[in-house]
Amino acid sequence: MNAPTPTPSLATALPGELRRSLAATLGERFSQSAAVCQHHGRDESPFAVMPPQAVVFAESIDDIVATAQLCNRHRVPLIAFGTGSSLEGHVLAPEGGICLDLARMNRVLRLDTDDLSASVQAGVTRKQLNAEVRDRGLFFPVDPGADATLGGMAATRASGTNAVRYGTMRDQVLGMKVVMADGQVVLTGRRARKSAAGYDLTRLFIGSEGTLGIIAELTLRLYPLPEASAVAICNFDSVKAAVRTTIETIQYGIAIARCELLDTACVRAVNAYSRLGLRESPLLMFEFHGSESSVSEQTQAVQQIARENGGQDFTWAITPEERNRLWTARHHAYFAALQLRPGCRSLTTDVCVPISRLADCVGLTEADLAEAPFPHTIVGHVGDGNFHVQMLIDADDARELELAEQMNRRLVARALAMDGTCTGEHGIGMHKIDFLVEELGPEAIELMRSIKRGFDPNQILNPGKLLRP
């Protein structure tokens, strides 16, 4: 994994004065329990556990400010933590330090139904927000597989199944309150729908992976629940036919709400894990939003495109329960795949390519995977040109890990050659630091370093992530 090996110095205790100050300021919200540190030193990446030396459970912006000031004074790493669902090692502590757990900051601060917006603390999860706004006729569209915190989703520029229509976290945040490394609190934007006021600090913190500041509060856009919606599954003989259907749907400008690909292995895993009876061939799961008649038009148009590509008749999920069951199963595809090989770790790829190259990219990747000695699935937000290969490896078998890494390197090279990106939505973390350099070149990386130096001169914020130290 090219992971930095924790250096022996990490094992040294935190400076006594820092410990005493944190304990005095935070009381029981400061913990050095080994179990707590272990829990905060792993995520859904294939990396080994890298625990922090202590955990702070922030309950307010003041807690974040106090912790940042102390860490900055003592030059000790500070790592923001939401739910630990990163796939790229974002929350690991390769250099030790303090983990800042934001899960207790879980209040919806204001809900502006008339403005279609809400302000939340960073620890509110996407499901919690949706539960709180649904009876106002609103929803928040970004839905990575996990029930992640909105702060973590902003920090990694997350997206998910609705991005093809509603966009990613980049598009949903009107403004944030961010705590800087030195404890300064910065407001990045207000509640107007658009603004041309100065450098776009909001977008700069979105995707900065905890390396530039700690996102404490966010003001988010919400959307009216659609008047009508429909969910359908369409089976194909090949992944390629499913992908071609997607490409044509996008090119026709049909505003599908969701368009998710599952290959046969993934369908099998989902059937087993979520007790579904989906036909086990490559399939697309569609969702359509709009008025009754517009949903009907969209479904007819897409069914027609699918037929021309050899797709079966749509199977409809009619009741809310059926739909919910289906999308929950899709969101659990990651965990379903893990069950294909009990005890395994997953190495999950995340390339995204221009849609015209998607069929080629997926086809070449399938061919490359044909001889792999480990189980694997393909799942994708194909309407965006984004797909994931999940490789289920024995993390203790260096050869398997290396084969999976080679496969990932070839896939990233393929995507970059197609003018795509190494990461559509999972971020850089510890795993793609070199890919980022390949993708944008050393000049862009130098600009990123210059921003980092200005925002976090002591380099305490999430060291070893996104940029090499």
Place this chain on the structure above:
Amino acid sequence: MNAPTPTPSLATALPGELRRSLAATLGERFSQSAAVCQHHGRDESPFAVMPPQAVVFAESIDDIVATAQLCNRHRVPLIAFGTGSSLEGHVLAPEGGICLDLARMNRVLRLDTDDLSASVQAGVTRKQLNAEVRDRGLFFPVDPGADATLGGMAATRASGTNAVRYGTMRDQVLGMKVVMADGQVVLTGRRARKSAAGYDLTRLFIGSEGTLGIIAELTLRLYPLPEASAVAICNFDSVKAAVRTTIETIQYGIAIARCELLDTACVRAVNAYSRLGLRESPLLMFEFHGSESSVSEQTQAVQQIARENGGQDFTWAITPEERNRLWTARHHAYFAALQLRPGCRSLTTDVCVPISRLADCVGLTEADLAEAPFPHTIVGHVGDGNFHVQMLIDADDARELELAEQMNRRLVARALAMDGTCTGEHGIGMHKIDFLVEELGPEAIELMRSIKRGFDPNQILNPGKLLRP
């Protein structure tokens, strides 16, 4: 206008070595003609002419690189120039220096119909791009009033009448090539529809107003021309009733493509300038995009909302010629207003507020304007909560200018108190530097300064704009 007065040192000639080097490198593309400099020292702001000391007509990235390197070496200001349609003094040269005119870089470099994207040089204008992609069934939606260059539109985070449905420049740029102050060329993104790869340099340059780098090339999203569209005008008894109609339309989630407000004074000006016969009362101009049936549904729903707010029956623009004439008239509203007072300059406001506060904000502003001694119009992208007051002042009358500035200050204070922004789409330029501080606070400004220091350590790029030197 709080404009910095050009200091006497500006009148000094450029360093001889710089002049000789630019002339040797660029030949006729380097000009010190007084007429050329005068032409490049004014825009559509109310500021007096502030000419640069020389103009470079770049024809390639190499020209930009050579110019930047020379300016950086000699610590001479470098100011990017598109069409000079800024309303906030972005292209003026308060400290002299070199104006970099990008209008000759006007080639569409590639058109990827299947990916709904195009790569263009920075000097391509929005109308040129639309002319080149229309026969592929595509269009580019961002449309400020002027036929600005796409580089300039990105630099100021422009939007326009379609933003309510399609978003602003922020949402349309997949990646850019940017020339830095030291001549380094940076790629900020590739052609994938989404990416989570590193800090969002693309969004950082969008809205940076030429102060962080020179945008040389852009890859832009395009959209399929809608299957059907409709354009309608609806007259109201009051601006407030028109605004209420807008607010309810947005809150219902109706995906209108355009929703533009004109007050009575603006309608009169437009009638006179564009020889139209619009009924002279406050009105909304709507455009609807979709399938035939969805357009029909949208128009019925909005007509119903308008009726409940006392709106008249829709007047339809049926033929392409009628529609074109109407939208051209809307885009010329700025010039139409100028004709209300021949020889005047316009001071144009640009606040944007959360939509729930829009009726209050417009109503209080109308009341505040009632006693103004100069003609004024109100026009707005009201679906975004954004509106402009155009105050037509005698720029030589210090009292009028000060009254207009006072009015603008009160309006910005009102918008900020409503959690809005001082600028929805025109940018900061030289005019709103203090408002930006009020809006986001000194902590955010300090971060912006830190970015500026890292990207442009010699402070040569567009000095005196966005941030105080």
